[in-house]
Amino acid sequence: MCTVCNNPKHFLQGKSPLLSRRSILKTIGAGGLFAGLGSLVIPAASASSDLIPKPSNLLTPDQALARLIEGNKRFMQGAMTPFNVIKERNLLVDGQNPFACVLACADSRVSPEFVFDEELGDLFVTRVAGNYVTNDILASLEYAVAELKAPLIMVMGHTECGAIKAAIKAFDDDYDFPGHIQVITSALARAVRVGRSRKEDIARTNVKLNVINLIDATPVISKYVSQGRVKVVGGLYDLKTGNVEIVT
Numbered sequence: 001m002c003t004v005c006n007n008p009k010h011f012l013q014g015k016s017p018l019l020s021r022r023s024i025l026k027t028i029g030a031g032g033l034f035a036g037l038g039s040l041v042i043p044a045a046s047a048s049s050d051l052i053p054k055p056s057n058l059l060t061p062d063q064a065l066a067r068l069i070e071g072n073k074r075f076m077q078g079a080m081t082p083f084n085v086i087k088e089r090n091l092l093v094d095g096q097n098p099f100a101c102v103l104a105c106a107d108s109r110v111s112p113e114f115v116f117d118e119e120l121g122d123l124f125v126t127r128v129a130g131n132y133v134t135n136d137i138l139a140s141l142e143y144a145v146a147e148l149k150a151p152l153i154m155v156m157g158h159t160e161c162g163a164i165k166a167a168i169k170a171f172d173d174d175y176d177f178p179g180h181i182q183v184i185t186s187a188l189a190r191a192v193r194v195g196r197s198r199k200e201d202i203a204r205t206n207v208k209l210n211v212i213n214l215i216d217a218t219p220v221i222s223k224y225v226s227q228g229r230v231k232v233v234g235g236l237y238d239l240k241t242g243n244v245e246i247v248t
């Protein structure tokens with residue numbers, strides 16, 4: 001039985017997984033929490049009303065990145081962690097506390113939950129073909145950082161990206177794609193221009209530019225980054241190997 005909400009469903013493996021940050025501190029004490037979770041530092045602006053269905057997701061930015069890298073290693077090896085989807089789904093009905101955000105391409109081959117071997121409620125994912133920052137995506141990421149206290153954002157591009165190829169074709173051949181596709185190629189034109197000037201792979205350049213866009217995004221993400229509460233990193237997923245290379 002959960003001692004916080006009296007809901008028997010919230011009692012899992014001998015402890016309640018659905019706790020507020022305040023109740024965690026009240027139950028085991030701040031010293032106990034820090035002792036139990038090593039170098040964990042809880043973001044200072046934690047709200048007492050926040051629900052924490054997954055205490056194991058309370059991580060520093062560096063811990064969050066290390067967890068993504070470890071999960072990606074399991075994915076590369078095909079050694080994915082099995083999980084009980086019904087148990088996870090029930091656990092997350094009343095709240096979420098993802099430990100990382102991923103801005104990924106919409107490409108069907110680069111699903112972040114698979115790539116990082118994570119479960120429901122672990123990743124806050126925004127996707128658009130070409131994995132670039134739009135106003136809508138920025139708003140979503142601001143919500144994840146400010147309200148859900150996610151400590152890490154990864155911009156993840158990938159090899160053989162159709163959006164990048166389209167952007168190069170539009171740039172080189174002055175080609176107009178039909179419908180709204182041109183919106184994407186126009187948004188990626190700067191990456192093509194900068195990548196060419198650097199003699200760098202355009203997908204890699206695009207990741208780096210969008211990491212900078214997020215780090216500089218005022219007023220929310222830039223503030224959290226400057227305070228050290230959030231890190232923004234860039235990754236490049238290799239379709240062949242499954243490896244996510246950290247590029248910035």
Ligand SMILES: [Zn+2]
Pocket residue numbers: 105106107129130158160161162163164
């Ligand atoms: Zn793509």
